Amino acid sequence: MSSPERSRAELPDGEGGDPACWMHRVCQECGRLADEDPPTRCPSCGAALEAL
Template identity: 75%
Template structure:
């Protein structure tokens, strides 16, 4: 590929869907389970409060 050739890798459409890049806010600080929704909420396993920081 020469210096003037287009980079075909960047011509692909972006992926859609999938999981968010970071669910760290949903991780329970007490038991480590992933909450079903973003904070503020409670852990469905142990009941610990997850707060929005």
């Protein structure tokens, strides 16, 4: 039962989820999403990923 006064951003789960949850896992070089968390290395291009 969603209230119209509640913002969608307040909901923990939604369609597609919250992008901020995996933003730190996205490779800055190729944009691929790392399979592990915290990410250490991009599985696609091999670039080192830093956990912010």
